[in-house]
Amino acid sequence: xxxxxxxxxxxxxxxxxxxxxxxxxxxxxxxxxxxxxxxxxxxxxxxxxxxxxxxxxxxxxxxxxxxxxxxxxxxxxxxxxxxxxxxxxxxxxxxxxxxxxxxxxxxxxxxxxxxxxxxxxxxxxxxxxxxxxxxxxxxxxxxxxxxxxxxxxxxxxxxxxxxxxxxxxxxxxxxxxxxxxxxxxxxxxxxxxxxxxxxxxxxxxxxxxxxxxxxxxx
Amino acid sequence: xxxxxxxxxxxxxxxxxxxxxxxxxxxxxxxxxxxxxxxxxxxxxxxxxxxxxxxxxxxxxxxxxxxxxxxxxxxxxxxxxxxxxxxxxxxxxxxxxxxxxxxxxxxxxxxxxxxxxxxxxxxxxxxxxxxxxxxxxxxxxxxxxxxxxxxxxxxxxxxxxxxxxxxxxxxxxxxxxxxxxxxxxxxxxxxxxxxxxxxxxxxxxxxxxxxxxxxxxxxxxxxxxxxxxxxxxxxxxxxx
Numbered sequence: 001x002x003x004x005x006x007x008x009x010x011x012x013x014x015x016x017x018x019x020x021x022x023x024x025x026x027x028x029x030x031x032x033x034x035x036x037x038x039x040x041x042x043x044x045x046x047x048x049x050x051x052x053x054x055x056x057x058x059x060x061x062x063x064x065x066x067x068x069x070x071x072x073x074x075x076x077x078x079x080x081x082x083x084x085x086x087x088x089x090x091x092x093x094x095x096x097x098x099x100x101x102x103x104x105x106x107x108x109x110x111x112x113x114x115x116x117x118x119x120x121x122x123x124x125x126x127x128x129x130x131x132x133x134x135x136x137x138x139x140x141x142x143x144x145x146x147x148x149x150x151x152x153x154x155x156x157x158x159x160x161x162x163x164x165x166x167x168x169x170x171x172x173x174x175x176x177x178x179x180x181x182x183x184x185x186x187x188x189x190x191x192x193x194x195x196x197x198x199x200x201x202x203x204x205x206x207x208x209x210x211x212x213x214x215x216x217x218x
Numbered sequence: 219x220x221x222x223x224x225x226x227x228x229x230x231x232x233x234x235x236x237x238x239x240x241x242x243x244x245x246x247x248x249x250x251x252x253x254x255x256x257x258x259x260x261x262x263x264x265x266x267x268x269x270x271x272x273x274x275x276x277x278x279x280x281x282x283x284x285x286x287x288x289x290x291x292x293x294x295x296x297x298x299x300x301x302x303x304x305x306x307x308x309x310x311x312x313x314x315x316x317x318x319x320x321x322x323x324x325x326x327x328x329x330x331x332x333x334x335x336x337x338x339x340x341x342x343x344x345x346x347x348x349x350x351x352x353x354x355x356x357x358x359x360x361x362x363x364x365x366x367x368x369x370x371x372x373x374x375x376x377x378x379x380x381x382x383x384x385x386x387x388x389x390x391x392x393x394x395x396x397x398x399x400x401x402x403x404x405x406x407x408x409x410x411x412x413x414x415x416x417x418x419x420x421x422x423x424x425x426x427x428x429x430x431x432x433x434x435x436x437x438x439x440x441x442x443x444x445x446x447x448x449x450x451x452x453x454x455x456x457x458x
Contacts, residue, residue: 011316052307060269063268066291068289217271
């Protein structure tokens, strides 16, 4: 049934911007740019689908389908995770290219901002987790109002970007911005932390959103 | 076994209270659910679909409580609410292509039949339909999965008299196939044409839920139409 709900999201509800903004994961290639904003733009694309869903009365339509009410929430989460993981795959591929074929490129060597490496991927996942926990969960408080949850996500995402950009300037943490596969251990630790945060934030917020939605009058 | 049993539905809002609504619907019966705007018809129907949580009371279908059995019950019921505009930018054929996947009992033959009957163009988008055609599109979806019960909120509002008459004829055809229909309306003449049972709600209270003949004999005066009876009852309630 969740497969059907994902198909419904992709065919009926999703805004074209959700797909187009996946391409912004390629911002990982931009030197001299805060590349973590790529994850923010991917989330902005998903946000557009929530907006078009509201305009299309999608939540009521879905609640009337022969599915448990909780699956309406799960369908939205699966859609978000799908877009996030596709975007993450693009980001990871770009990161791998930067870490190998382009590791000696002058533009990246002179880059004062965050480099594309496993630590960057970890914080990317953290930003996706924050989107699920703050925006998606917040949306299901009313299933209509998304302004406050999205503002909450913007604030949290910019803190995450700022922390990501600041960490490697702290003495002792320079290795977080190392090139190629140097100091990969510390970077992998940040990646693992981001991945765990993503899974926990997504799973816990999904449960909370289901509880909220079950209590909601449509 | 009754198709639907509504028991003691109550719902409290700051400015409105639905009080102790109970009625049954048997297979192959048409129940007209009447009352003026704001009387509680839509709230009752939304409670029956688990879109609104009753403060107390509950609904069973086919002997099963709705809560906890939605995936089993919902394929067996069809629902349509007036002219709500779902996915206004999508083509009707695309909306239907997705919707049918959720119904194991989807009847493509019935779908084609009603598509022709309602004269709906699959290549149109809901935003291009008139209000009446939107009602028909919602009905088309409700009728295409062999539902054993139809819950229709104001299905005839917005339809021209000819379409209303055709639709009521269709209700009677469905009834002969054993389909139970609950339809809310404030157009009493539509109820007179097809309802076996009448549930009349006023100010959030169910004043009566009776077979149509019993309703007339209990509340009607000699020579009065059903509409005149209901208007008189409504006026008495307002003056009480």
